[in-house]
Amino acid sequence: MLLMIPGPVHLHERIQLAMAKPMIGHRTKDFSEILEYCTEMLKKLFGTKHDVFIISGSGTAGMEAAIACFSKVKRITCIDNGKFGDRLGKIAERYTEVDVVRFEWGKSIELDEVEKSLAEGSEALAFVHNETSTGILNPARELAKIAKKYDALVIMDGITSVGGDYVAMDEWGVDVAIVGSQKCIGAPPGLCAVAVNDRAWEFYNEKCPFYLDLKAYKKKLEDWQTPYTPAVSLFFALQEALKIIEEEGLENRIRRHRELSAFVRKWVEEAGLELFPELNEYSQYSNTVTAIKMPEGITDKELRGELKEKYGILISGGQEHLKGKIFRIGTMGNVTIRDVVTTLACIERILVKRGIIKPVLGEIEA
Amino acid sequence: MLLMIPGPVHLHERIQLAMAKPMIGHRTKDFSEILEYCTEMLKKLFGTKHDVFIISGSGTAGMEAAIACFSKVKRITCIDNGKFGDRLGKIAERYTEVDVVRFEWGKSIELDEVEKSLAEGSEALAFVHNETSTGILNPARELAKIAKKYDALVIMDGITSVGGDYVAMDEWGVDVAIVGSQKCIGAPPGLCAVAVNDRAWEFYNEKCPFYLDLKAYKKKLEDWQTPYTPAVSLFFALQEALKIIEEEGLENRIRRHRELSAFVRKWVEEAGLELFPELNEYSQYSNTVTAIKMPEGITDKELRGELKEKYGILISGGQEHLKGKIFRIGTMGNVTIRDVVTTLACIERILVKRGIIKPVLGEIEA
Known part of the structure; x- marks a missing residue:
């Protein structure tokens, strides 16, 4: 997994x-x-x-x-x-x-x-x-x-x-x-x-x-x-x-976290999905976890279930009253660009199959 | 170790x-x-x-x-x-x-x-x-x-x-x-x-x-x-x-702990050393750790030091005001009779060398 x-x-x-x-x-x-x-x-x-x-x-x-x-x-x-x-x-x-x-x-x-x-x-x-x-x-x-x-x-x-x-x-x-x-x-x-x-x-x-x-x-x-x-x-x-x-060096590590989370956000944007946080001038998107609104046409159980059962990838749902409303992808620790691409590719397959988004991952610049 | x-x-x-x-x-x-x-x-x-x-x-x-x-x-x-x-x-x-x-x-x-x-x-x-x-x-x-x-x-x-x-x-x-x-x-x-x-x-x-x-x-x-x-x-x-x-079975495990600690106590007795606890009619010697009074003619540092440095065996000393006055041998967990014999054999070598005890381990019945 x-x-x-x-x-x-x-x-x-x-x-x-x-x-x-x-x-x-x-x-x-x-x-x-x-x-x-x-x-x-x-x-x-x-x-x-x-x-x-x-x-x-x-x-x-x-x-x-x-x-x-x-x-x-x-x-x-x-x-x-x-x-x-x-x-x-x-x-x-x-x-x-x-x-x-x-x-x-x-x-x-x-x-x-x-x-x-x-x-x-x-x-x-x-x-x-x-x-x-x-x-x-x-x-x-x-x-x-x-x-x-x-x-x-x-x-x-x-x-x-x-x-x-x-x-x-x-x-x-x-x-x-x-x-x-x-x-x-x-x-x-x-x-x-x-x-x-x-x-x-x-x-x-x-x-x-x-x-x-x-x-x-x-x-x-x-x-x-x-x-x-x-x-x-x-x-x-x-x-x-x-x-x-x-x-790795702490600076390189921080840069990697920032780049990988930016990549996830870029994919969200290109795919026409929506990030969950509402930022103001002081706050930023997290660089270690990205929260995405659950799109219409799929349930949390379907998305995370298929991702887990078919592809062997575990992502998180929302907690408490956010359950079912968002899903979350971590970009923490020793995670690699390969891990991120793998995860997004499989999510994309699940969403494309249902006609919820069009495939965009291939064209995102990293 | x-x-x-x-x-x-x-x-x-x-x-x-x-x-x-x-x-x-x-x-x-x-x-x-x-x-x-x-x-x-x-x-x-x-x-x-x-x-x-x-x-x-x-x-x-x-x-x-x-x-x-x-x-x-x-x-x-x-x-x-x-x-x-x-x-x-x-x-x-x-x-x-x-x-x-x-x-x-x-x-x-x-x-x-x-x-x-x-x-x-x-x-x-x-x-x-x-x-x-x-x-x-x-x-x-x-x-x-x-x-x-x-x-x-x-x-x-x-x-x-x-x-x-x-x-x-x-x-x-x-x-x-x-x-x-x-x-x-x-x-x-x-x-x-x-x-x-x-x-x-x-x-x-x-x-x-x-x-x-x-x-x-x-x-x-x-x-x-x-x-x-x-x-x-x-x-x-x-x-x-x-x-x-x-x-192993819980009963067998308890029996093993009891037998191994009894073996340690038997060695202490045969070697002419002294167990630390003073029992009354209700209490018993622990079956998972044996505390032994430090004999005359050797310090805690010498005994545990040589055991660790030369033989690669770690036992415990006394805690707080008992430091230097006792040493303790655990017979816990998945410890075997071989581990116990090994430990006692090395302690015996250290004490015999200093003329503190005579060798007895060979003759103890298990």
């Missing part, structure tokens, strides 16, 4: 095989070296000189660590213009007062509404950089800038941008950021990382979950160790994934 | 290779089938007909899920006769009032002291079944029985007993129990599971961590799904590890 969903991504063979290595003890120099390498490489991906803590858990564990550990705030503003923004708010509710600034899923963030919420007394702002559920790249730099006007802590979910698109945490003034292993980094799911600058610790809440308490991670990282037994095999995989990134 | 530490354990080749499989989408029938198989098999290992939830995270994540989700209690009694009992108390402190009943590490639990704490008004009891840090098997059945006298919820950390020693959660009256993947089950670290009976939900605390909220796991399990992206590769490994358990 060719995975073209927005994570978990198809694994590079080297990454698959890395997991087949014999187990090692985690309280050893061997493991510390892996942890150090991964931590230092992730700092480059986040664009930070500050701390990065790797947690054995899904991206959601990272979201909760980021919010819970730094929730000593009177109120936090959470931006919801998609499923993962919605999740940030739901997590934050467990720790402090929350003001959710909502936009219809697929719509862009209006900066003045965010500013209004901050001005009303929020001490922190949490948002999703790349909203996977709708295919929008939210304006991280601008959001951080507004938050700074109100001296608010900035927490950014970079789960599906870090490692695949440009992220410059320190430069943008983002205090806390999160990434997941199974997205742009190209590793299997099960690890996440939280980048934390010095300022964030002023907001440290000692009532955060024990397992996600980043203070314990910080202390153990002095010896390049984790506080609890790490998912060692996944670290083997992460190390290999980061080596592949190092070999 | 031969891992003879009490987890992560040395992996069976089949389990290593399972992780090298290509990634699959987690919102698929393929993944649901794996989750269903793992869940149903784990129920047998826990000895329960109730729910089992698998979390992507370390054993500590499971401990926290078990305590946090069911912490709607006025007070919880936590038993500390080792490092992991101590951890239960530290986790519980974040959620409710705690009474820690402490015994010196290495000493056995005195049931009357536990009963006293319960009688003083605890609504829950948490304890570690197999205390890895000291090599004691605590009396789960008796502890559950006492708790029931006071109608208290019973939470048992079975991280290093489930799958390697006899556990009968439903029969004993344990309401919530925990296991880790990298111990007796023989899989890599990074997954844990929490077994929960119906009664536990009366104590559900909706302010538990979002990521560890077992109510969300319960809801998604209706469709054989997890609420957040699972560590798919580790599920491949867990599935294979559980197949190996099915092939």
Whole structure:
């Protein structure tokens, strides 16, 4: 099965095989070296000189660590213009007062509404950089800038941008950021990382979950160790994934993500299909996942079903109320132009057969 | 390196290779089938007909899920006769009032002291079944029985007993129990599971961590799904590890763990060394890890150092204040009599060379 969903991504063979290595003890120099390498490489991906803590858990564990550990705030503003923004708010509710600034899923963030919420007394702002559920790249730099006007802590979910698109945490003034292993980094799911600058610790809440308490991670990282037994095999995989990134070069990698997503969008346009996101002057189309409106004349089940059963390609549908209304194609991780062409060619066959579009793939310039 | 530490354990080749499989989408029938198989098999290992939830995270994540989700209690009694009992108390402190009943590490639990704490008004009891840090098997059945006298919820950390020693959660009256993947089950670290009976939900605390909220796991399990992206590769490994358990047969597996640990203890006795735990009438030596007092004439660094550097065998030292005072040999997972003989033979060579013991391994009956 060719995975073209927005994570978990198809694994590079080297990454698959890395997991087949014999187990090692985690309280050893061997493991510390892996942890150090991964931590230092992730700092480059986040664009930070500050701390990065790797947690054995899904991206959601990272979201909760980021919010819970730094929730000593009177109120936090959470931006919801998609499923993962919605999740940030739901997590934050467990720790402090929350003001959710909502936009219809697929719509862009209006900066003045965010500013209004901050001005009303929020001490922190949490948002999703790349909203996977709708295919929008939210304006991280601008959001951080507004938050700074109100001296608010900035927490950014970079789960599906870090490692695949440009992220410059320190430069943008983002205090806390999160990434997941199974997205742009190209590793299997099960690890996440939280980048934390010095300022964030002023907001440290000692009532955060024990397992996600980043203070314990910080202390153990002095010896390049984790506080609890790490998912060692996944670290083997992460190390290999980061080596592949190092070999490719981060700039080349970002360019590849941008070119491949641009290719998908070009095909959508040429085929007369419609992209789902409604952009404003600050937001952009995501470079790691493209959300496309389901055309008339075919159902989600037919499109994704035939693609999966006949062609062995997995793409995503819409989530929650978007189910059936959109389909999503990931261009994340170690995905190649061949993977993208393969996917579009098969989708095109399905749609052409039903008379929904005309064939255009052959003529698109890449 | 031969891992003879009490987890992560040395992996069976089949389990290593399972992780090298290509990634699959987690919102698929393929993944649901794996989750269903793992869940149903784990129920047998826990000895329960109730729910089992698998979390992507370390054993500590499971401990926290078990305590946090069911912490709607006025007070919880936590038993500390080792490092992991101590951890239960530290986790519980974040959620409710705690009474820690402490015994010196290495000493056995005195049931009357536990009963006293319960009688003083605890609504829950948490304890570690197999205390890895000291090599004691605590009396789960008796502890559950006492708790029931006071109608208290019973939470048992079975991280290093489930799958390697006899556990009968439903029969004993344990309401919530925990296991880790990298111990007796023989899989890599990074997954844990929490077994929960119906009664536990009366104590559900909706302010538990979002990521560890077992109510969300319960809801998604209706469709054989997890609420957040699972560590798919580790599920491949867990599935294979559980197949190996099915092939071996749980009874045979428990017998093997008991025989191999008995072999280690027999060697300790014959060699004139001393086991660390002080048993009373209710407690037993652990069948999954043996803790031995460091003999005079050698340091921890010398013993474990030479064993690692010269012979390529990793065993564990003592934790916290027991560092340097004991060493620990795991007999967990898919460990064989050859692994045990290898380990003891090399330790014997190190100790005989220094005139600390006489060679005895050749003559021990197995």
